[in-house]
Amino acid sequence: MQDIKKYIEENKQRFLDELFELLRFPSVSADPKYKDDVLKTADYVAEKLKAAGAEKVEVCPTQGYPIVYGEKIIDASKPTVLVYGHYDVQPADPLELWTSPPFEPVVKDEKIFARGACDDKGQFYMHVKAFELMMSLNTLPCNIKFMIEGEEEVGSSNLDEFVKANKQRLKSDVVLISDTAMISLESPSIETGLRGLSYLEVEITGPNRDLHSGVYGGAVANPATILCQMIASLHDSNNHITIPGFYDDVASLSNEEREQLNAAPYNEHDYKTDLGVEELWGELGYTAIEHTGIRPTLEVNGIWGGYIGEGAKTVLPSKASAKISMRLVPNQQSEKITQLFKQHFESIAPKSVKVKVTPHHGGEPVVTPTDSIAFKAAEKAIEEAFGKKPIPTRGGGSIPIVSLFEKELGIKTVLMGFGLDSDNLHSPNEKFDIANYFKGIETIPLFHKYFTELSK
């Protein structure tokens, strides 16, 4: 433990500089105009893995962005940990809300501000540096494999094929991912579940051209109005989702499970103050922790139509569109929910408009076991590094890869995240606390140590 702390102390500045260099790449996978930057980011990751001591490092091409692979096999008889992360990031807009440029990382009150600082560049890079540390101190206790992809923020569309085609190369005993949050440094926690995702785009078309709202208004259906009516109808007055069959497969938790979940530190007043809202929202009959952890949702991620420029334009628009995504919980299935949404949304469109529903991507919900060797190793590692036993929580986000791994490689995942909910993931001014970055680098070698010991 002491030599770990010492090594981190001696290399602190370099560990930061390298992360900053990584954060300067605008690797936005959703926007084609960043294609070259995303590709450069993959090369940088490969280079750093090599430098840290990884072997067989390869930037593996896919139909989309490449997957960076690297490994260090010390002894075939030892357990193998597969580290997953992603080097792509969310789009940075709305740019005007950033207090510093998203791709020019800066440190303010001990926090690193940049798009990707936490999600997931800062978090996966902790593993690269922890690996370097174990190699340098010659304390790597097990085999380790890295798979860092570039399409997580757009649904990991090509990972499935890659995993299926590389089952042997990826063969491991556990997947270790740092792409989630903990409650705080004072209340460390481990997420034991993630929500799935079904993401779609809808387009409503009324008249075949934009019309003068005076000449035609009143006699022709306004697609923006109709879209609003259709979206409004997707929740009832209790904020239940009205899509027929939507809740059919939702696993309900026992009272004990719910009590345990709600035992996690949570202060509604602070929560509301942080968000600047007077009142929370949510499905009747559940707590905020449950709303974001064990219940499915339907969110409008974006909506647009008609004249959105400055001033006034009296137009009756031809089209209106929205991006809508649903977070799924065990045992909902992404494809089934996507179909249910599509059928329902098409069925509620009045004849006065045309409706087009285009699925974007999805991911399956997962629950990770809390009785596995890997989970116990993570508990011990965090307890030693933080001086506190971690609390199990349910995460609201989605990491499609987790269920993919279970399905294709038959191995479970440990979600050892060091971010915070307040890190503004997917928002302007994303940040990652420097303390969490280094605490992560300190904790990861301990995970490998205990996982190897407990595996004996």
Add this chain to the structure above:
Amino acid sequence: MQDIKKYIEENKQRFLDELFELLRFPSVSADPKYKDDVLKTADYVAEKLKAAGAEKVEVCPTQGYPIVYGEKIIDASKPTVLVYGHYDVQPADPLELWTSPPFEPVVKDEKIFARGACDDKGQFYMHVKAFELMMSLNTLPCNIKFMIEGEEEVGSSNLDEFVKANKQRLKSDVVLISDTAMISLESPSIETGLRGLSYLEVEITGPNRDLHSGVYGGAVANPATILCQMIASLHDSNNHITIPGFYDDVASLSNEEREQLNAAPYNEHDYKTDLGVEELWGELGYTAIEHTGIRPTLEVNGIWGGYIGEGAKTVLPSKASAKISMRLVPNQQSEKITQLFKQHFESIAPKSVKVKVTPHHGGEPVVTPTDSIAFKAAEKAIEEAFGKKPIPTRGGGSIPIVSLFEKELGIKTVLMGFGLDSDNLHSPNEKFDIANYFKGIETIPLFHKYFTELSK
């Protein structure tokens, strides 16, 4: 009549060239980036009025864009006609839907395609050319005054003050405006009423920043969802507007008036085919002609919020906004309706969001008399030029100036429009039929002739 036709024939090409030059100015009053172009347009109009023989031509400054004035007083004892028009145009977007650049006019199958071709550059310029014609042929029978403004598309916000300050200069016996449509060259018509307008912008704010839809989704109100719910609630299942008091002042027509209105040529099948819609929409209990003529409406002119770029972004947006306008009918009052909307919209917002309602501009509905000398003069002029008596119709659009004139100058207006509903006003590919342009120039001198005769 013969010498009118002859003069037009001899100057056809020049009349087109000058209009094209006018159309090349991108005089978009709604968008500040066109400021210089709008100002240049005013100068061009002044120059052309002078060239046609107008005196005391002046580009009159206002708080906003200038008003171009010019006059020709031949004899104080003769009647005076005040010609009103506007040289500003609607924004051209969505640009990608134009088949030719909006500010590079072209002629295709005898139609002039350009933003402003009909609304209102093409139509007010007919009066400038008809004036030139009467001056050249020495047949101007009455006094004439021109007032061409540059803010009609943004609510004529500074016209009120100008008119109040220039009552003497503007003193006239009738206002003549060509900024409306007729049914067709085969079925000429005169609009005898216009709808008023109340235009607002609404902004819904949920959390104080964009959020990760996974981490927070389900517990925090999504402003886009709430905005949709609020907008959806503004119409009931019969497409009546639900704002309390909204219909209180609506003048209801007698069965005779409604029958007369519905007697106008109208073919639902052609109407739907032209718009590419399978079914029309509208308030229960009224026909399409009534929906667009004598009933008030509420339209979403634009809506936006969250991520509207390419691909997918799983964000729970902080804000969502919409531009909403209502068309008003006699005897609704723009300011009163704006207040009713504001109060109602604020009252239906849940505590989980903040709502901001910003009025843009408005205009009062009007009905023009059909028993006036001016209307009879317009009827005779059209009958002579078209060989058919015009049908009285109700226009769905709004020209705030009309009620302003009645109020401030105590004079009525004649809406002698030569456009067509199919001219794509406020839409991509706005056009004006060349035949209508010249037919207008031919008809206008006849109006002045008969108005002067009937005034004796």
